[in-house]
Amino acid sequence: MILVAFLAILRRDLVVTGREFIPFLIQVLLQPLFFLFIFGKVLPSIGAAQQSYASLLLPGIVGLTVVTTALQGVTLPLVLDLGFGREIDDRLLAPLPVSLVALEKILFAALRGLIAGAIIFPLAYWVLGSNYSVRTDAIGVIIGIMVLTALAGATLGLTIGTLVKPEQIGLMFALIFTPLIFTGCTYYPWSQLDGIRWFQVITLFNPLTYACEGLRYAMVPPVHGYTLPTLGIGWVLLGLGVTFVAFLGLGIYTFRRAVVS
Template identity: 35%
Template sequence: MTTAAITTDLATTTQPAASVQWSAFGSLLLRDALVVWKTKWAFLLRTIMQPLLFVFVFGYVFPKIGQGIGGRAGAAQFSTLLGPGLIAVAIIFQGIQSVALPMVQEFGYTREIEDRVMAPVPVWAVGAEKIVSGALQSVFAALVVLPFVYLVPSTPVHFSFNWPVIVTLVPLSCLLAGALGLTVGTRVEPRQVPLIFSVLVLPMTMLGAAYYPWTKLGAIPWLKWAVLVNPLVYMCEGMRMGMTNIPHMNGFAIYGAIIGFTLALTWIGIDGFRKRVLT
């Protein structure tokens, strides 16, 4: 190596900040994309397994053995309402998997995020990149899960896509998932990881209107109102609005809540990130 390669000069290293920052942000995304590519089989497995088993047991096995949920007519509708719910679950689950879990490791044990934190961008931008990266992975997760929820059930699935809703609500939901991932990832200690699943992911999915429409919860009024603290409810209902003709929550409430949760979690997540990085 020539000596010129590491000659240092303040003048040559100070580039226009904005261009460097965008370039750095893009490179952080590129790094995450490479890591996903390197672990693509794990990515697919962790994305597919849960929805596939769910749709297989409840959409294929149950109707076949005459144990369809909601009787014969209900079983047919069940497969249709389950699809959007499973896609929403895949999106939120991906936010935890791709953002929160690696971050818990990186802050807790390995400190390997250090180099990215030292990139010439504001610290909040490194956190924001994690949200965007998680959102992109959630979009992939939704796309990967879609054919399974359509093809696997033994009863007919009736999807009717409302494209304006899909192209706005899917990205928003994915950003929400990424922001949730950052919020969780910056506030959980490594030894608490098992709790993420039992205390957060499981209640969120079971009580997130993924496996039943929120509108039907009128029969249990306290539950109908209590689950509204769960962002997954709005995502599932929104997916139903975008993919099916099943009655769903008011569209304004869905958009309002998803945007509100996204903004709040983004703020909390980035704030948590700054607090973990700076002392």
């Protein structure tokens, strides 16, 4: 009974997303499209960036898209569900423990993040053309890191969504998303921050750093026989794993506190 109810709620969310698939694509892909075009195509074309920069940028764009899509997939609906209308009560009436209602939201948001991240690859091939370059010998590692990244982003979104009030949602985006994006090694490799050591240390507190560096480890091919140094894959898995476990526990706790009176 519990499994049937869980799958029914998940299927309902997937059906709703399927009906709004085009708006979903526009929402999650518009920003990556312009990032890839400007930073991966325009700047190298005018000599403002190296031709190989697109290879460094693409893993960051994939990681950023997965994290932000998964995070927003929980945060925005949850803020509305916990608002004045208390739409969350419909889900709480299902024969499910409260923690499984939260887990369904995490799983659904993670699936959204994975779909958005996967679509970046053909989009990048279309935008970058000859500058598109991705290793094909570590596909399993790429998929594994993307899954862990999506789950970490979704648990972070659950925690934020249960702590932020609807009237504070705009402030939340300014205070959380801007530092998340620009300290997450999206546009630059972590190893090249040696000259700014204090900033290099700060980036280690951002889970997006581990996502982008893990994807660079698995995606960026050698350039002229030179392999790009990245964070070790062990540290990447540890960083994403700790983020997932920590915010899963905290998010379920804050979710229960927000919905159980």
